[in-house]
Amino acid sequence: MTPLSSIAMSAYTDLVRLLKDDALSGVEGKPTLKERGDKAYWYAARRVGTEMRFIYIGEDSDETRARIDRIEELRATAKDRQAERSRLVRLLRAEGMTPIDRATGSILSAMAAAGTFRLGGTIVGTNAFRLYEGELGIRLSIGGMAITGDIDIAQFEKLSVALQDQVDPGLAETFSALKFDPLPALDQGRTWRWAQGGSGQLVEFLTPAFGDETIRDLPALGVNAQGLNYLNFLIAEPIHAAAIYRSGVLVQVPRPERYAIHKLIIADRRRDGAGSLKSAKDREQAAFLIEAMAEDRPDDLARAYATAMEVGPRWREHIGNSLKRMPDTSGLLDSLGA
Numbered sequence: 001m002t003p004l005s006s007i008a009m010s011a012y013t014d015l016v017r018l019l020k021d022d023a024l025s026g027v028e029g030k031p032t033l034k035e036r037g038d039k040a041y042w043y044a045a046r047r048v049g050t051e052m053r054f055i056y057i058g059e060d061s062d063e064t065r066a067r068i069d070r071i072e073e074l075r076a077t078a079k080d081r082q083a084e085r086s087r088l089v090r091l092l093r094a095e096g097m098t099p100i101d102r103a104t105g106s107i108l109s110a111m112a113a114a115g116t117f118r119l120g121g122t123i124v125g126t127n128a129f130r131l132y133e134g135e136l137g138i139r140l141s142i143g144g145m146a147i148t149g150d151i152d153i154a155q156f157e158k159l160s161v162a163l164q165d166q167v168d169p170g171l172a173e174t175f176s177a178l179k180f181d182p183l184p185a186l187d188q189g190r191t192w193r194w195a196q197g198g199s200g201q202l203v204e205f206l207t208p209a210f211g212d213e214t215i216r217d218l219p220a221l222g223v224n225a226q227g228l229n230y231l232n233f234l235i236a237e238p239i240h241a242a243a244i245y246r247s248g249v250l251v252q253v254p255r256p257e258r259y260a261i262h263k264l265i266i267a268d269r270r271r272d273g274a275g276s277l278k279s280a281k282d283r284e285q286a287a288f289l290i291e292a293m294a295e296d297r298p299d300d301l302a303r304a305y306a307t308a309m310e311v312g313p314r315w316r317e318h319i320g321n322s323l324k325r326m327p328d329t330s331g332l333l334d335s336l337g338a
């Protein structure tokens with residue numbers, strides 16, 4: 001396991017910060033705080049014709065408030081940030097950080113511009129795993145465990161409804177411009193997968209299920225999504241990440257410790273059997289992340305492991321079955337005392 005240099009780590013942190021600044025400075029309208037239950041959310045309010053349009057900024061936090069206080073400064077310095085982001089991406093490439101391939105980068109960039117990640121869309125699956133280099137400060141060996149042609153995007157259904165904002169342009173329009181075609185589904189007229197002719201790229205939308213894994217609506221993203229059990233654990237409390245493409249793309253990914261534990265569950269749950277290639281890949285990714293985090297972030301890893309084990313017997317069974325095939329990983333988790 002090869003660590004990134006301190007120079008690369010500092011550059012990555014700066015890149016994420018600048019991308020967050022840009023995400024706010026590019027939103028037009030007056031910042032407005034709306035309270036819903038015990039949480040509060042920031043929107044940019046602007047008049048469109050005779051109506052007020054509210055564009056979602058993010059959940060209320062000290063970090064968001066600090067950026068809102070500097071919003072005029074951020075808007076005035078947008079060109080300087082663009083140049084600095086380009087410099088940081090060049091530096092990160094030189095330091096050995098893995099860039100996103102052109103096909104994936106163009107799709108993520110277009111979805112980011114439409115507001116997919118601003119509105120709570122979270123990259124899951126192997127493309128999320130590939131984006132943990134900067135977060136964890138380690139280089140990924142882009143072998144079998146980091147190869148994929150799929151881009152999986154997940155969002156909570158309740159969040160999608162509650163935001164009262166929507167991607168612009170619509171994702172169907174975005175995908176059409178990138179030569180993606182909707183794939184037919186069993187439920188006619190409910191599209192949750194798009195395929196790009198020629199490249200083999202596939203984009204899928206997912207949402208947590210709590211029982212029946214049916215097709216649901218995600219109004220904020222303007223798409224349908226396949227419901228999946230156990231996904232709620234994965235996408236709770238997501239984090240921002242920078243995709244190394246052009247001058248950087250701000251996206252959202254699961255917390256790496258939750259990703260690792262979720263992979264232990266999914267590896268055992270796959271319908272094609274625990275010995276399949278996909279299950280082996282799940283275990284390989286989990287083992288890699290658990291080894292990295294047991295050294296540098298043991299508390300975060302222990303908390304995620306304990307949380308999953310406390311949910312119920314089926315969760316413990318899936319995790320236990322995977323760990324029986326992973327004695328070294330099992331030993332690392334036991335050593336955490338979770």
